[in-house]
Amino acid sequence: xxxxxxxxxxxxxxxxxxxxxxxxxxxxxxxxxxxxxxxxxxxxxxxxxxxxxxxxxxxxxxxxxxxxxxxxxxxxxxxxxxxxxxxxxxxxxxxxxxxxxxxxxxxxxxxxxxxxxxxxxxxxxxxxxxxxxxxxxxxxxxxxxxxxxxxxxxxxxxxxxxxxxxxxxxxxxxxxxxxxxxxxxxxxxxxxxxxxxxxxxxxxxxxxxxxxxxxxxxxxxxxxxxxxxxxxxxxxxxxxxxxxxxxxxxxxxxxxxxxxxxxxxxxxxxxxxxxxxxxxxxxxxxxxxxxxxxxxxxxxxxxxxxxxxxxxxxxxxxxxxxxxxxxxxxxxxxxxxxxxxxxxxxxxxxxxxxxxxxxxxxxxxxxxxxxxxxxxxxxxxxxxxxxxxxxxxxxxxxxxxxxxxxxxxxxxxxxxxxxxxxxxxxxxxxxxxxxxxxxxxxxxxxxxxxxxxxxxxxxxxxxxxxxxxxxxxxxxxxxxxxxxxxxxxxxxxxxxxxxxxxxxxxxxxxxxxxxxxxxxxxxxxxxxxxxxxxxxxxxxxxxxxxxxxxxxxxxxxxxxxxxxxxxxx
Numbered sequence: 305x306x307x308x309x310x311x312x313x314x315x316x317x318x319x320x321x322x323x324x325x326x327x328x329x330x331x332x333x334x335x336x337x338x339x340x341x342x343x344x345x346x347x348x349x350x351x352x353x354x355x356x357x358x359x360x361x362x363x364x365x366x367x368x369x370x371x372x373x374x375x376x377x378x379x380x381x382x383x384x385x386x387x388x389x390x391x392x393x394x395x396x397x398x399x400x401x402x403x404x405x406x407x408x409x410x411x412x413x414x415x416x417x418x419x420x421x422x423x424x425x426x427x428x429x430x431x432x433x434x435x436x437x438x439x440x441x442x443x444x445x446x447x448x449x450x451x452x453x454x455x456x457x458x459x460x461x462x463x464x465x466x467x468x469x470x471x472x473x474x475x476x477x478x479x480x481x482x483x484x485x486x487x488x489x490x491x492x493x494x495x496x497x498x499x500x501x502x503x504x505x506x507x508x509x510x511x512x513x514x515x516x517x518x519x520x521x522x523x524x525x526x527x528x529x530x531x532x533x534x535x536x537x538x539x540x541x542x543x544x545x546x547x548x549x550x551x552x553x554x555x556x557x558x559x560x561x562x563x564x565x566x567x568x569x570x571x572x573x574x575x576x577x578x579x580x581x582x583x584x585x586x587x588x589x590x591x592x593x594x595x596x597x598x599x600x601x602x603x604x605x606x607x608x609x610x611x612x613x614x615x616x617x618x619x620x621x622x623x624x625x626x627x628x629x630x631x632x633x634x635x636x637x638x639x640x641x642x643x644x645x646x647x648x649x650x651x652x653x654x655x656x657x658x659x660x661x662x663x664x665x666x667x668x669x670x671x672x673x674x675x676x677x678x679x680x681x682x683x684x685x686x687x688x689x690x691x692x693x694x695x696x697x698x699x700x701x702x703x704x705x706x707x708x709x710x711x712x713x714x715x716x717x718x719x720x721x722x723x724x725x726x727x728x729x730x731x732x733x734x735x736x737x738x739x740x741x742x743x744x745x746x747x748x749x750x751x752x753x754x755x756x757x758x759x760x761x762x763x764x765x766x767x768x769x770x771x772x773x774x775x776x777x778x779x780x781x782x783x784x785x786x787x788x789x790x791x792x793x794x795x796x797x798x799x800x801x802x803x804x805x806x807x808x809x810x811x812x813x814x815x816x817x818x819x820x821x822x823x824x825x826x827x828x829x830x831x832x833x834x835x836x837x838x839x840x841x842x843x844x845x846x847x848x849x850x851x852x853x854x855x856x857x858x859x860x861x862x863x864x865x866x867x868x869x870x871x872x873x
Contacts, residue, residue: 305424323404329378334421348376355383362393369397379404453479467552474720498727501543508555519555523547541647544727590614591671608745627685630739632755638731645674652679710741713773725768735762740774799869802852817845
């Protein structure tokens with residue numbers, strides 16, 4: 305109920321002494337007290353009734369009201385039986401803290417007010433619960449045509465006055481009623497949800513973001529949830545696959561009936577998730593068939609025929625796709641437990657969706673297969689120029705790139721890195737490689753190997769979520785993933801450990817100086833300007849580097865060794 309309802313009930317005889325602008329506050333309960341500090345017994349939203357026995361001097365009003373305001377009470381009703389008129393110091397304190405203040409006539413018993421508030425609050429809770437249960441029943445009997453998540457979320461808004469959104473594991477908006485979340489909020493909520501789930505915290509997870517409290521509920525597809533005694537691998541992979549329901553409200557203030565109701569809402573949304581996954585099965589099967597042909601060395605004409613079948617499914621209404629790219633992803637867990645191809649498949653399907661694209665069908669042009677621990681995506685690229693469109697069957701130039709366009713490895717991960725890092729926690733890694741575009745069936749074999757090589761380059765980098773693209777395979781970095789770890793450690797230690805030890809003991813910054821010197825191609829003037837040093841100081845530091853390592857930075861071979869050591873460190 306709202307505070308203003310108290311004034312609309314003549315039987316209560318309440319007079320408003322201050323707080324006209326705050327009468328739309330929600331009253332969740334009532335408490336009678338004459339304690340000087342009742343805050344320990346308050347949870348927020350109460351109408352506090354007091355006979356003013358706590359007030360001995362005018363100075364007592366300010367701390368009493370400050371404590372009530374800090375506890376988040378809805379309003380204060382003071383009885384006139386003890387002191388007659390409500391004292392001005394109490395009126396002033398309530399005004400300063402924006403706390404609505406009512407005067408209770410001496411003929412009105414606090415018990416009457418308490419009974420009225422309890423009856424109203426209980427009645428409204430029963431009413432909104434009955435309305436939602438009724439809508440819930442109608443949705444359940446209407447089947448998949450019942451309107452999907454949007455209708456379910458709309459009922460939360462209309463029946464319970466709560467804004468809610470369905471988000472993917474990366475924070476992409478799948479469904480929502482009303483205004484969208486602010487930029488970046490979806491990814492931040494997904495990151496908090498994944499971190500809480502991996503940390504073993506019980507749902508719903510309550511998160512404060514930008515001054516607003518959200519409650520996060522996992523959306524688990526029936527039959528996909530791990531049992532309570534399931535393996536740790538099941539639990540962490542499920543966390544990376546689940547959607548979540550984000551509600552703009554604090555579930556800590558709810559009773560069991562409303563929590564049960566929200567769990568029911570997540571079950572309705574899970575039905576839509578299951579339907580979406582079933583529809584995606586066709587695209588997954590097409591990708592699997594094509595990739596099996598590619599990996600088995602099938603003739604280009606046979607692969608091209610399969611591409612002609614796949615293109616209308618992956619590009620509905622857009623004709624055929626003369627260009628294709630391949631993206632390879634892998635999820636690895638510490639200890640190498642099991643195969644993670646299924647979770648890599650789910651994540652890659654999500655990563656390849658435009659992060660600003662909302663809705664269930666935004667990923668209906670993505671075909672991802674998985675083999676063992678590896679997920680492989682076949683990504684069609686419509687031609688910018690309609691005259692370029694062909695059947696994809698040309699035996700032409702094999703792995704010739706289709707130009708500078710296409711997917712970029714670093715861009716793919718930009719919007720999803722934070723939530724996925726939270727979901728992988730401290731025991732998982734996601735690595736991803738992207739091929740160059742190709743325009744023939746014959747080029748797909750080379751594109752697959754290129755994407756796999758790029759993924760191995762990404763795997764050699766630090767971090768929980770890493771990607772590399774085809775353009776990086778034309779440089780020295782292609783060689784680094786294939787150097788054994790013990791060799792790399794020995795190589796970098798021999799060159800860099802003497803400099804690091806010296807830096808620790810003397811704060812000399814020899815390693816940063818070496819990096820800057822190589823970045824400036826050995827130019828003394830440019831390097832000194834970048835580091836804001838005198839050239840003589842720079843010459844001294846370089847001399848010290850050479851003395852400690854026995855190398856000569858005027859020699860190309862030694863410069864190259866230092867460069868590679870820094871890259872591998």
